[in-house]
Amino acid sequence: xxxxxGLTISFTSREGTTRxxxxxxxxxxxxxxxxxxxxxxxxxxxxxxxxxxxxxxxPGRIESGSALFLDTDLLRLDKHALRQIRGRDIAMVFQDPMxxxxxxxxxGAQLMEPLHYHRGASQSEAKxxxxxxxxxxxxxxxxxxxxxxxYQFSGGMRQRVMIAxxxxxxxxxxxxxxxxxxxxxxxxxxxxxxxxxxxxxRNIGILMISHDLAVVADIxxxxxxxxxxxxxxxxxxxxxFERPQHxxxxxxxxxxxxxxxxxxxISPNPLVSVRNLCSWFKQDNETVKAVNxxxxxxxxxxxxxxxxxxxxxxxxxxxxLLNLVPATSxxxxxxxxxxxxxxxxxxxSLRRRMQIIFQDPFASLNPRMxxxxxxxxxxxxxKLETRSSAAERVLEIxxxxxxxxxxxxxxxxxxxxxxxxxIAIGRALASRPDxxxxxxxVSALDVTIxxxxxxxxxTLAQEYGLTMLFISHDLAVIRQLADRVVVLQNGEIVEQAExxxxxxxxxQDYTRRLLExxxxxxxx
Amino acid sequence: xxxxSISALVDAEQGSSLWRDxxxxxxxxxxxxxxxxxxxxxxxxxxxxxWVAPYDYAQQNLELGATPPSADHWLGTDIFGRDLxxxxxxxxxxxxxxxxxxTAVALLIGVSWGAIAGYMGGRIDAVMxxxxxxxxxxxxxxxxxxxxxxxxxxxxxxxxxIGAVEWLTMARIMRAQVQSLRQQEFVxxxxxxxxxxxxxxxxxxxxxxxxxxxVYTTLTVPSVMLxxxxxxxxxxxxQPPETSWGLLISFGTETMEEYPWLLFFPGLVLAITLFxxxxxxxxxxxxxxxxxxxx
Numbered sequence: 001x002x003x004x005x006g007l008t009i010s011f012t013s014r015e016g017t018t019r020x021x022x023x024x025x026x027x028x029x030x031x032x033x034x035x036x037x038x039x040x041x042x043x044x045x046x047x048x049x050x051x052x053x054x055x056x057x058x059p060g061r062i063e064s065g066s067a068l069f070l071d072t073d074l075l076r077l078d079k080h081a082l083r084q085i086r087g088r089d090i091a092m093v094f095q096d097p098m099x100x101x102x103x104x105x106x107x108g109a110q111l112m113e114p115l116h117y118h119r120g121a122s123q124s125e126a127k128x129x130x131x132x133x134x135x136x137x138x139x140x141x142x143x144x145x146x147x148x149x150x151y152q153f154s155g156g157m158r159q160r161v162m163i164a165x166x167x168x169x170x171x172x173x174x175x176x177x178x179x180x181x182x183x184x185x186x187x188x189x190x191x192x193x194x195x196x197x198x199x200x201x202r203n204i205g206i207l208m209i210s211h212d213l214a215v216v217a218d219i220x221x222x223x224x225x226x227x228x229x230x231x232x233x234x235x236x237x238x239x240x241f242e243r244p245q246h247x248x249x250x251x252x253x254x255x256x257x258x259x260x261x262x263x264x265x266i267s268p269n270p271l272v273s274v275r276n277l278c279s280w281f282k283q284d285n286e287t288v289k290a291v292n293x294x295x296x297x298x299x300x301x302x303x304x305x306x307x308x309x310x311x312x313x314x315x316x317x318x319x320x321l322l323n324l325v326p327a328t329s330x331x332x333x334x335x336x337x338x339x340x341x342x343x344x345x346x347x348x349s350l351r352r353r354m355q356i357i358f359q360d361p362f363a364s365l366n367p368r369m370x371x372x373x374x375x376x377x378x379x380x381x382x383k384l385e386t387r388s389s390a391a392e393r394v395l396e397i398x399x400x401x402x403x404x405x406x407x408x409x410x411x412x413x414x415x416x417x418x419x420x421x422x423i424a425i426g427r428a429l430a431s432r433p434d435x436x437x438x439x440x441x442v443s444a445l446d447v448t449i450x451x452x453x454x455x456x457x458x459t460l461a462q463e464y465g466l467t468m469l470f471i472s473h474d475l476a477v478i479r480q481l482a483d484r485v486v487v488l489q490n491g492e493i494v495e496q497a498e499x500x501x502x503x504x505x506x507x508q509d510y511t512r513r514l515l516e517x518x519x520x521x522x523x524x
Numbered sequence: 525x526x527x528x529s530i531s532a533l534v535d536a537e538q539g540s541s542l543w544r545d546x547x548x549x550x551x552x553x554x555x556x557x558x559x560x561x562x563x564x565x566x567x568x569x570x571x572x573x574x575w576v577a578p579y580d581y582a583q584q585n586l587e588l589g590a591t592p593p594s595a596d597h598w599l600g601t602d603i604f605g606r607d608l609x610x611x612x613x614x615x616x617x618x619x620x621x622x623x624x625x626x627t628a629v630a631l632l633i634g635v636s637w638g639a640i641a642g643y644m645g646g647r648i649d650a651v652m653x654x655x656x657x658x659x660x661x662x663x664x665x666x667x668x669x670x671x672x673x674x675x676x677x678x679x680x681x682x683x684x685x686i687g688a689v690e691w692l693t694m695a696r697i698m699r700a701q702v703q704s705l706r707q708q709e710f711v712x713x714x715x716x717x718x719x720x721x722x723x724x725x726x727x728x729x730x731x732x733x734x735x736x737x738x739v740y741t742t743l744t745v746p747s748v749m750l751x752x753x754x755x756x757x758x759x760x761x762x763q764p765p766e767t768s769w770g771l772l773i774s775f776g777t778e779t780m781e782e783y784p785w786l787l788f789f790p791g792l793v794l795a796i797t798l799f800x801x802x803x804x805x806x807x808x809x810x811x812x813x814x815x816x817x818x819x
Contacts, residue, residue: 322716344720351718364709367542368731377727378717406537414540427713 001205002028002051002173007065007075009043009050012058021047022229024065026222028173028205033196035208035216037252038226039446040417044209047226048175051075052090053082069173091166093159095178100162101150107161108146114168133164136201138194155310156187163194170202177209184309185473189517192219211446214256214476214520217241225249255451256520257476266483270297270333271435271467272321277330279313279320290316292491293330298435303461303468305482305499307475307514313491314471318437321469322354323347334435352382355428359440361420365412371398371423372408378431393430400463401426402456418449422456429460436461437469442477454480475518479503487511546735549811556807559800566797570617579607581614582765592785600785602775608786611767612793618768619794622683623749627741629687630748634694635730635737641695642702643725653699656692664689672760682761686748697740701733735812742805746798753794769794 009021021043028034038044049055051067051074067074069090074082086092094100102110108130115126127146134142137160150158159179166174176195180188196219199206210216216223223240225233225248233246244250279291290313298304308314319325321332323339332339337350358364365374375394379385385393395405401422412420421441428436438457442450458481461468472478478485479499486496487510495508506512550556569576584604593600599608641652668685675681705711706729714724753770755761762768769790776787 319712324712324716348718351716354716356713356716358709358713360709364713366710366714366728366732369727370541377714377719381718406535409538411541413542424713427717431717 001030001070002207003066003068004047004051005066005068007047007050007067008063009046009055009060010063011060019063019229020060021050024226024229024231026224026231026234028207028222030172030205031199031203032221033199033206033208033216033219034222034224035210035220036224036226037210037213037216039211039448041228042226043229044211044226045177048177048207048209052086052092052175053077053079054086087171088169089171090173090175091169091171093162093166093174093176093179095181101158103150105149106146107148107150107153111146111161111165111168114165119169129168130164133167134161136167136198137161137164138190139164154187155183156191159183159187159191160194163191163198167198167202171204173205173207174198175207175209178211179208180215181211185475185519186309186513186517188215188519192519195219212519213252213447214518217520225252251448255447257451257454257474257480266302267300269300271300271335272298272469273331273333274321275331275333277317277320277332278328279316279325280328289313289491291320291327294488294491294493296486296493296496298467298469300434300467301465302484303470303482305478305485306469306471306488307473307478307485308488309473309514311490312488314473314488315439316491317488318356318439318469318471322351322356322437324356349382352378352384352431353433354435354437355431355433356437356439357421357424357428357441360444361417361424362412362444364424365420365427367412370409370411371403374412374423375426375430378427382431384431397426397430400429400460416449417445418453421445421449421453425453425456425460429464432464433466435467435469437471439471440473441470443472443474450477457481475503475514487514546808546811550807553807553810555803556811559803559807562796562800563804566616566800567620569613570620573613573617577610577613579610581606581610583607592783599789600783602786603779603783608789611772612769612790615767615769615772615790616793618679618762618766619749619752619770620797622686622752622768623745625683626686626690626748626752627744629684630690630694630744631737631741632691633687634691635698637691638695638698638700639702639725639730639733642699643706643721643729645703645706649699653696656695660692668755669760679762679766682752682755686751689751690744690748694737694740694744697736698733701736702729705729705732739805739809739812742801742808746801749794749797 004024004026007021007024008019010017010019024043024047026034026036036044036047046055046060050060050062053074062075065075069085072085074085077085101107108127111130111133112123112126115121115129116123121129130146131142134146139145139157139160145153145157150161153161163179174195179195180191183191192215195206198204208216208220213223217237220237222236223234224231225240225246227248233240233244233249240249241253244253274297275295277291277294278289280287280289282288292313294317296304306314306317316325320327321334321339323332323342327340330340334350334354337346339347339350342350369377372391372394375397376385376390379390379393380387395408398405398408403419403422403426407415407419412423415423425441441457442453445453454477457468460466470478470481482499484496485499485502487494487502487508489510494510495502495506497507502511503515506515578598584606591601599612601607602611637652637656641649667689671681671685702725711724711728714728719727749769752761752768753773756768756770757774759774762771764771772790773787773794776783776790780787
């Protein structure tokens with residue numbers, strides 16, 4: 001149905017011309033799914049957007065190639081003809097549905113508009129079709145929700161609305177760009193299921209762009225692996241997963257988190273004890289119980305996994321342990337000290353002993369400070385080093401987290417995401433803390449980088465004898481790292497158990513649902 | 525910082541700070557550079573005026589009277605036969621000083637006020653910003669007129685009065701910046717390191733909020749200079765024997781029909797200055813814009 005041949009796209013900037021996409025071939029057949037896999041910057045999105053004329057030209061330029069779609073070459077069409085095809089025969093689903101919906105317009109109106117204006121359906125006919133579509137993509141109570149504004153939907157429901165919009169004109173090809181990356185695992189599983197249901201029912205072709213091999217493992221028929229603008233390997237699913245040829249594909253496969261942690265030596269006395277902790281806050285005159293009556297212990301030397309979907313309160317919980325978010329009531333004991341009611345001076349000395357690593361290494365480093373300034377700050381603040389001795393310690397930390405010493409005077413924007421996360425880890429470890437909260441510390445990273453950072457954290461945790469609260473929505477990652485797991489839902493603990501026990505004999509329905517939603521289970 | 529000890533330990537590559545990147549982008553922007561050059565020239569001339577002015581400031585030549593531009597008097601003379609170029613140069617000292625000093629006053633008060641209000645939040649923020657709202661609501665012309673009437677006409681007071689009006693917007697911009705920065709994880713990381721609020725504001729918040737502040741500053745200078753010109757024009761600002769561009773323009777308008785150059789040249793100089801500041805401001809805005817920065 002779609003046949004792309006020798007597609008080459010280049011971008012010209014002040015530094016020169018780079019080939020973002022270099023001689024790429026792939027095809028999509030009706031009723032099947034082709035997945036393009038690659039890390040950020042691999043050219044996977046550019047190649048798809050290029051087909052539809054959605055890259056700005058200049059600086060972009062399609063140098064050569066053809067893209068036959070139902071006997072028309074998309075690359076030879078003028079803007080107007082391309083616009084006709086786009087949206088009618090080829091529809092797109094994007095990563096972030098919130099930015100693609102008009103926030104000031106009711107969802108129903110947004111669905112009905114094209115039906116009404118472009119297809120000449122009467123108002124009532126358009127409404128009926130919109131309701132049908134909403135039902136088809138699994139939106140509950142379409143009669144009521146058709147009058148909702150986008151913000152009234154959850155992320156997963158918004159993505160369903162986007163899919164419904166994509167289906168309005170009955171396209172024969174659906175391009176889905178990381179359609180589930182912004183979603184929770186359980187929702188991701190539902191959306192992937194929905195996409196394959198629609199495909200079966202309507203016999204359409206799907207071209208899916210993803211950075212995550214595990215996500216496409218269950219639904220892709222053909223897999224294209226891209227690296228630095230080139231296709232390094234392509235083949236059907238079985239071939240890619242069972243007989244990967246290219247070293248990069250093997251590396252990607254090896255990066256899918258699997259296996260589990262060898263239990264660390266855990267002392268029986270807890271370092272952190274949480275009792276009846278509540279963290280509530282007011283939002284629009286409603287009390288949001290982000291964390292509600294939670295009690296658990298974290299033992300010395302243990303990695304405790306905290307898992308839950310977005311909105312489960314796991315980040316708030318992690319932050320309130322460090323007194324970054326005020327707790328409403330309850331008790332947090334850190335090595336015998338009550339954290340919540342501590343005076344500022346005592347808190348400062350406690351802060352040296354507990355640190356946090358954030359999810360987004362682009363936001364967690366001060367863009368105006370060099371690596372040296374960032375890493376030296378905790379050393380000087382807690383008087384662990386003098387100004388003259390700090391430099392040596394900073395360089396040692398850089399060694400430990402795997403950053404070249406020569407980078408010491410560089411600024412965050414000069415580093416990649418993985419390197420920045422290493423700086424953030426270095427900053428957290430600089431004051432030699434006993435306890436670290438890692439809040440989705442690897443979720444924003446490409447899979448291969450994610451694997452490296454996880455390895456680094458494992459090694460350092462052992463070396464330093466760290467106690468860690470590892471917060472993640474990704475159970476596969478938790479399994480690799482955690483000794484025990486706490487499952488959080490709507491601010492309350494649903495289940496806590498040893499990692500092995502939790503994975504093999506989950507006691508609660510919610511835990512079972514989470515386990516079933518792990519992408520690429522078939523691979524484990 | 526202890527750069528020497530680092531150099532002793534490792535051959536480190538020099539990083540490129542965001543400020544340096546911004547400077548590089550600015551240096552590619554021709555109008556902004558031209559604006560910068562013009563301003564530098566004007567400021568230099570203003571500083572050196574007592575030594576480089578072609579004539580004595582107070583020297584009158586009543587017999588000569590008003591003459592159009594000539595070889596002796598490049599920009600002509602006023603009705604008292606005083607050299608206009610000299611007048612403009614001395615006027616520039618005052619106008620530029622008002623512009624820069626009043627802006628500096630506004631900057632100092634506004635940035636610290638806004639940073640503290642924005643970072644502390646809650647009740648402190650509410651009280652501080654309500655005060656700003658109240659001051660905003662006062663008709664500032666009346667405020668300045670009152671000041672002038674009560675304390676008499678005084679150059680320092682003029683600086684302070686204008687600065688006291690201009691810092692309000694600065695405080696609001698700063699507060700908005702700080703409020704969004706406060707949510708950033710690197711600030712949270714600094715809290716978890718144990719830094720005190722003041723240290724966080726100083727080291728982590730202000731350096732990151734400066735971009736828009738710098739831009740707004742370059743746009744405040746011309747508005748302050750216009751304000752001074754306006755006040756002087758009304759007879760509320762600078763008074764003879766002192767002079768400023770606004771005052772020269774005011775006198776120029778009185779004799780506009782007979783001696784148009786007396787209005788034209790002071791107006792031209794003021795316009796050039798304002799253009800230069802605006803070009804520089806635009807250039808700075810582009811240069812400091814995060815979206816323009818690499819990644």
